[in-house]
Amino acid sequence: MILDPEIKQQLAGYLELLEGKVFIKLSAGSDAVSQNMRDLLQELTTMSPLISLEEAVLDRTPSFSLANEQGPTGITFAGIPLGHEFTSLVLALLQVSGRAPKVDDQTIKRIKSISRKCDFITYISLSCNNCPEVVQALNLMSLLNPNITHTMVDGGVFTEEVASKNIMAVPNVYLDGEPFNSGRATIEDLLIKLNVQSDTSSLENIEPFDVLVIGGGPAGTSAAIYAARKGIRTALLAENLGGQIKETVGIENFISIVYTEGSKLASNLEEHLKEYDIHIIKMQRVKQLIKKDLVEVVLTNGAVIKSKTVIIATGARWRNINVPGETQLKTKGVAYCPHCDGPFFKGKRVAVVGGGNSGVEAAIDLAALAEHVTVLQVSEKLSADVILQSRMAQKPNISVITNAKTTEITGTDKVDGLNYLDCTSDETKHLKLDGVFIQIGLRPNTEWLEGSLELNKFGEIVVDKCGATNVPGIFAAGDCTDCPYKQIIISMGSGANASLAACDYLIRN
Numbered sequence: 001m002i003l004d005p006e007i008k009q010q011l012a013g014y015l016e017l018l019e020g021k022v023f024i025k026l027s028a029g030s031d032a033v034s035q036n037m038r039d040l041l042q043e044l045t046t047m048s049p050l051i052s053l054e055e056a057v058l059d060r061t062p063s064f065s066l067a068n069e070q071g072p073t074g075i076t077f078a079g080i081p082l083g084h085e086f087t088s089l090v091l092a093l094l095q096v097s098g099r100a101p102k103v104d105d106q107t108i109k110r111i112k113s114i115s116r117k118c119d120f121i122t123y124i125s126l127s128c129n130n131c132p133e134v135v136q137a138l139n140l141m142s143l144l145n146p147n148i149t150h151t152m153v154d155g156g157v158f159t160e161e162v163a164s165k166n167i168m169a170v171p172n173v174y175l176d177g178e179p180f181n182s183g184r185a186t187i188e189d190l191l192i193k194l195n196v197q198s199d200t201s202s203l204e205n206i207e208p209f210d211v212l213v214i215g216g217g218p219a220g221t222s223a224a225i226y227a228a229r230k231g232i233r234t235a236l237l238a239e240n241l242g243g244q245i246k247e248t249v250g251i252e253n254f255i256s257i258v259y260t261e262g263s264k265l266a267s268n269l270e271e272h273l274k275e276y277d278i279h280i281i282k283m284q285r286v287k288q289l290i291k292k293d294l295v296e297v298v299l300t301n302g303a304v305i306k307s308k309t310v311i312i313a314t315g316a317r318w319r320n321i322n323v324p325g326e327t328q329l330k331t332k333g334v335a336y337c338p339h340c341d342g343p344f345f346k347g348k349r350v351a352v353v354g355g356g357n358s359g360v361e362a363a364i365d366l367a368a369l370a371e372h373v374t375v376l377q378v379s380e381k382l383s384a385d386v387i388l389q390s391r392m393a394q395k396p397n398i399s400v401i402t403n404a405k406t407t408e409i410t411g412t413d414k415v416d417g418l419n420y421l422d423c424t425s426d427e428t429k430h431l432k433l434d435g436v437f438i439q440i441g442l443r444p445n446t447e448w449l450e451g452s453l454e455l456n457k458f459g460e461i462v463v464d465k466c467g468a469t470n471v472p473g474i475f476a477a478g479d480c481t482d483c484p485y486k487q488i489i490i491s492m493g494s495g496a497n498a499s500l501a502a503c504d505y506l507i508r509n
């Protein structure tokens, strides 16, 4: 039995929601993965009379494809979609059976409007928590549009295919055999990359809001809920709901909840938002703010939304070290997410650039898989918490080099090493490596605000103790601001703070 009893029980509950027939074609050989895939699919057929299975020959073995009564859907799984991909399997089965996806009509219309043929392949690892969003987006596109096909390929199974493409970071999407996207992406990101414009007619002539929150992470969600609870006209606009917590596996410092996971907290945030009268505008990106009598928020698709006050909560993303080789070798051995890409470095030699909490956590994580991990820290001492440093000291396959300034990541098709300046001897030294994980912190998502309001030298929005920026009526909260500590609970608190300040501003102006 491939499914443990708890997962099987969960799956049984989901399969009760199937609305029509699902035909599975399985291409399997005699290897162990094929056998496990066959066992899983046979188990599915015993769990629902609507699922049937037949053997077939598909492009990859082992793999299986999904069809419904209308015919093939273009969805194929080359690998066993358990681990983080379990939800992708469940959603694919439900949607193929006819259950409506939780995507707005606009997005469905845009997906259906794609007239060119698109064959997508997404390379994933089962431990990657950024991969399911991409897999699910492309599966949905494949289901809704007969011009599109999508195959999820587990890099841990198709190791030669992945090696031949020098793929060392996931998710990694290929379109018609060419690299298309690497890293996390929402349906909106993928549609923008495919040049499918959104229909902004539903946003035209929309009445101005009292409070418009930009960002759907912990700070934005908290700000919107606080504003809505005052009974004022509130909107939340975001590229994706959840923000960085969607990249987080375990969360142990969300006080009052001993342990949760990023994806669970993200869906709890969305549920909480929906309890209130909040106009949610998802999958839209803001490109500019113009302060007139009202604040005008300009979207990348050209639409303009007006509001009396705005709260910016656009968060942050991984920072680059900006040395030669970093951009060229991204996904070819240069990685940022140890949870996602760690499995590609099993038995290999890797370095972690950065000796703060995220660098040391990454090193501890990677030490379980990699042959050896070297942590490079530019200053004299590691800056990670002492508890993490002592945990790291117990790992025999981690070494630390301090006073080491990374100057280049070397390699042609893939990473073969790293050069660093030994700041003590002033000598340039070389490390032979298969991978480099950059862990030097985060960069605020505020480039689009340059010239509109005051930013500090790190690009963070300068706020006062109430979350007010230097422009009246515009507030900011969370990781995009100059608050010194970037944490979920702090972002939520600052979202609430900025929201109460915005409400106060509305009363006085």
Ligand SMILES: Cc1cc2nc3c(=O)[nH]c(=O)nc-3n(C[C@H](O)[C@H](O)[C@H](O)COP(=O)(O)OP(=O)(O)OC[C@H]3O[C@@H](n4cnc5c(N)ncnc54)[C@H](O)[C@@H]3O)c2cc1C
Residues within 6 Å of the ligand: 214, 215, 216, 217, 218, 219, 220, 237, 238, 239, 240, 241, 242, 243, 244, 245, 247, 248, 249, 250, 251, 252, 253, 254, 284, 285, 286, 287, 313, 314, 315, 316, 317, 445, 448, 477, 478, 479, 480, 486, 487, 488, 489, 491
């Ligand atoms: C791997 C990882 C692990 C972490 N682990 C922990 C942990 O264990 N505990 C903890 O407390 N913290 C942790 N953090 C930090 C925590 O996730 C952040 O502090 C928190 O998410 C910040 O919330 P935020 O709302 O300010 O921003 P974000 O979570 O970054 O959300 C930003 C929002 O803005 C939207 N957005 C951005 N730009 C635009 C735009 N131009 N237009 C429209 N929308 C836009 C995004 O789509 C998103 O909705 C972790 C972070 C990472 C990356």
